[in-house]
Every structure is written in structure tokens, then in C-alpha cells.
Amino acid sequence: TRETGWRTCDIMDFMEEAVDLVVLYNVEELPKGVEQQIEVLARAAELTAEAMPNLRTMDNLTEYWIEVNRLENQADQIHRKLLAMLFNGKYEAIEVLKLKQIVDVLEEAADAFEHVANTVETIAVKES
Template sequence: MARKTNNYFNMFIAIAEDAIMAAQQLERVVKSYNPEKMEKMQKSMHEIEHGADMKKHELMKKLAGEFITPIEREDIIELTFELDDVLDLIEEVTQLFYMYNIQNIRPAAIEFSELIVRSTQALKACFDEFEQFHKSDVIRGRIVEVNVVEELADTLYTRAVRELYVKEKDPIKITAWTVIFDRLERACDRCEHVADTIESIIMKNS
């Protein structure tokens, strides 16, 4: 059966699917990195982010025209913009690779990409069950998974930045990778924000 696109919960799922697509695209970029292809790859990533943006605008338009919503309007808005932040940060990483003319990928970037894929997949699992959260045995476990991944990302960030400043001698590379690692860590952090908001909504409506 075709999914109804005008249902808030299904719209969340659609945006979460875009987040997975963006995360997987980032993972492919860093695992088979080619600086000559980065202009094309960052444009491809922008197309994914733009598609999610269109869904966000559609959701906001729907919300503006309705008085009765399945959960509080403020919660719908918060979830939508937090999901959008995840996609924006993933896209920004590929833009930074291109703008800073990054020639080689540091191993920690690959580790971050794997964590971001894991987080976005866990969020999608949450949204798959969100409409029937009263009956779901899945959501809480996936929320915990996102929180665990964020802790792993914090540890990875500390290690990656320290290694950068200890081993790298080129100040331009240090500057560029400091920013890139920050955005990668923030992408994981924003995933946790989404998971925490889902948990808060469940608590308020239980």
C-alpha cells in the first residue's frame, strides 16, 4: 500500500530516510575519497538535502493550515527542524571537503561517518514506530542506541582532535580538520537531540 504523504508521522519517516541517504552518501565519500570528484559529490549531497528541505516546507505548510494535530504543534516544529539540522551538518561536511580542497581523508572521518549512519538508521526505526508509540517495544531501545552513539562520537572527537594537533604540522590542515571534526561530532549530537525530543514527546503523551 502506498504511504500517505500528508500524515505527519509519515512525513517524519520520509525526512529520516533522506537523513540516512545523506549519511550513507557521506560514508561512501570518505571510504572511497577522490578530491577530483568532490565538486560533483557535494552537489549530489545538496540534492539530497534540498529534497529534505522541500519535505520540511510541505510539513510546515500543512501545519500552518491545521488546528488539530496528533501531537503538540511545538513538538512537530522542533522535531522537523532538528532533523533538518542533521541533514544540514552532513551536507556541510562535504562542502568543507570541497572548499578546503581536502586531499586525503583522516581515519577518524571514516569512523564518524559510520556513527552517523548508525544514528540516522536508529532514528528512522524510531519514526517507523512513532505513530503507535504506545504499543512499540522498539523506540526506547533505538533512543538508547542514539545516545550510546553520541557518547562514542564525543570520545572519537576528543581523540581525533588531539591526534590532529599532536601529529599534524601543517597549520592549514589543522584549521580545516578542526572545523570538519566539529561538524561531524555535531551531526551525531543533533541526532541525539532528535532522539531526546522523541523521548520527551512520548513521556508527555503517555
């Protein structure tokens, strides 16, 4: 994983990278379970967008970072299940490499959402 200070634009970079990889690798069908990763990312994006206006007042942010943390834990579980499925012998080795890179990048996006939420939590705690 990338050990950097993530920003919300990094999240978009990860998601764009995943889409680019699907196109570049000419992946015709993503494994079952990737849609769950995408649903988690969509929910984290919604929560983050809803929470950002509250940074002005630092009100009502606790539920945001708790829920994003829960979503990231869910994303971890989905990621592990996807990896197990990829390595179960159903896919050719080259296909495993392609698909693993895609699901790994989507997991990095989930990690980045959690990092943003943790940053918001740190700011809110310092301001209180």
C-alpha cells in the same frame, strides 16, 4: 556549537556542510578516524529512520533513544581522539584548522541525532 532546537533536516545540513568543507578546502585525505565518525552517523541515521514510524503508536522507542545516546557518546570519544591527533604536530596549522572544522561539524551532526532522540523520548514520556 549551535544552541538551537535541532530537527532532522538540521542533521542533513551538518553532513552536507562537512562534505562542502572537504570540497571547498580541497582536502585530499581525511585523517584516520573520520570514517569512524561517519559510521556512527550512518548507524544513528538508520536507527532514526527505523524509529520514526513508531511515533504513531509510541511503541518500541526506548531502545532507539538509548542506542542513539550511546552512539553519541561514542561519537564524542572519536571526536576527542581526532582533535588530539590533529594537534599532535603532524599537520601544518592551516590544515589543522580545515580538518578541525570538518570533524567539528560531523560532531554537531551526532549531537543533533541525540537531540532528535531526546525529543522523541520527551514526547513518548508525555504520551505514556
